[in-house]
Amino acid sequence: GNSVTQMEGPVTLSEEAFLTINCTYTATGYPSLFWYVQYPGEGLQLLLKATKADDKGSNKGFEATYRKETTSFHLEKGSVQVSDSAVYFCALSGSDDKIIFGKGTRLHILP
């Protein structure tokens, strides 16, 4: 079946550091891929998405490229801010529209 694996946290970085959160997936067919973010005390929010191979999703300085050859969708940001501290979830949606989440990665940004 479909699955998502993302790097375990917590990840702690200093402000302005470069961020990478790895995500790989297993799926049949051509799933859509997502990154969601959950800020403290809030529900999930969609951060970015990509629906086909080589697509790049981007939002708020975050980027992720749909790599079918490596079945990956790594999240990157060139310069993180304290306000980026949150939990990040990689997810996929397959042909049945069912969404499957990774376990989440907690990110701490130090000032």
Added chain:
Amino acid sequence: GAVVSQHPSWVICKSGTSVKIECRSLDFQATTMFWYRQFPKQSLMLMATSNEGSKATYEQGVEKDKFLINHASLTLSTLTVTSAHPEDSSFYICSAQGTAMSGYTFGSGTRLTVV
């Protein structure tokens, strides 16, 4: 690791009937549970946040009388879709959190089809 069991995984019901979806944390106590809804090809939408022993907090635009949420124990939260209509057909998923510093674990989701 933390496991959340969501049941049923799919359900078909007649218009006008009610459907209950259960979300259980199997190996931890879930102080907070989130209920989400996803329309086809769209992002998840947070419906409500529930804390054990207190009333759920509903997001704007979500009818609290239609989507009844009960979080009576630290391991069980239920979502009841009352007087379901075809437009309620969707994918519903729960997420549970233990302590404030712990992670979030998602259920496997429930596909509801109202005919």
